């Protein structure tokens with residue numbers, strides 16, 4: 001385990017506990033911490049698998065530093081568990097990997113996503129996730145590595161859809177938390193989850209992902225989890241906004257990453273570029289970045305004219321095609 005703080009490295013190697021996160025968990029003695037510098041090329045050469053749990057906004061800088069230390073002829077299996085969209089570029093992780101490490105590495109990159117609070121995983125509570133890569137054999141390797149009696153891995157075939165699912169659900173978790181924070185109850189939360197799923201599916205379809213992916217663990221599974229639990233950081237941000245706290249105060253005191261806050265910016269750009277109707281995501285953007293009052297956002301959403309329940313946009317898939325081209329996978 002790489003840690004950027006030397007005191008965590010020392011503490012972890014002595015006690016096999018992380019003093020910052022999951023403090024009560026005793027890690028197995030065969031896990032060693034290294035840091036604060038990035039692991040050396042020599043150390044990386046000995047690794048079969050690299051698992052990246054770096055928040056999306058910091059991934060590019062870390063992969064840029066790491067790339068020269070990777071041996072092209074002996075690439076480890078690279079697994080990514082972050083759930084977000086990069087601010088400024090609105091890039092998915094696949095694109096960040098392609099930009100920093102090259103298309104070959106991105107094609108083999110494997111993504112794990114799904115309803116999986118870290119605390120419950122380390123307690124070995126029954127959990128399931130999706131595992132997806134453009135390179136099926138890499139996804140199968142990751143599945144074999146992680147699949148255990150308390151942790152089921154289902155192999156997905158749509159890494160773009162899996163990535164979008166993980167990023168988008170965080171925006172709707174903010175909406176659900178906000179609704180609960182405002183004092184609304186079960187009907188409203190169910191509405192947000194269901195209409196959120198409809199929006200996610202429309203955005204994903206217009207992007208070029210498979211609509212079916214959003215019905216999987218990474219989609220509705222994680223959406224349901226994070227929209228209905230105060231253990232979710234994204235839900236908590238929304239809840240505190242609904243209770244009247246400012247975003248600034250919340251971000252200064254949260255003590256942990258809520259990917260949805262930054263990801264909402266990328267989602268807004270994607271929605272606007274694709275012309276997708278996603279009123280909940282637009283409202284969350286306005287609450288976070290345009291100073292819209294939470295109650296006003298709810299009233300405006302409820303006063304929208306009636307519309308068809310589900311109307312998928314055409315699957316033009318421009319962004320996905322552009323990404324596939326970048327990865328050297330566009331065979332059309």
Ligand SMILES: NC(=O)c1ccc[n+]([C@@H]2O[C@H](COP(=O)([O-])OP(=O)(O)OC[C@H]3O[C@@H](n4cnc5c(N)ncnc54)[C@H](O)[C@@H]3O)[C@@H](O)[C@H]2O)c1
Nearest residue numbers: 053054055056058081082083084116117118119256257259
């Ligand atoms: N916690 C969960 O239950 C969970 C589950 C699945 C996926 N994820 C995803 O994993 C990613 C990380 O989330 P988390 O729960 O570990 O967040 P966290 O807030 O608990 O921890 C953030 C981690 O990122 C590190 N970090 C901060 N700035 C960094 C930088 N510039 N370079 C490298 N590392 C940096 C911090 O040291 C810390 O270890 C997110 O994308 C999240 O959505 C989290």
Ligand SMILES: O=P(O)(O)OC[C@H](O)CO
Nearest residue numbers: 114115116117232233234
């Ligand atoms: O705490 P959150 O909102 O980042 O959610 C964590 C994971 O994404 C749950 O699957």
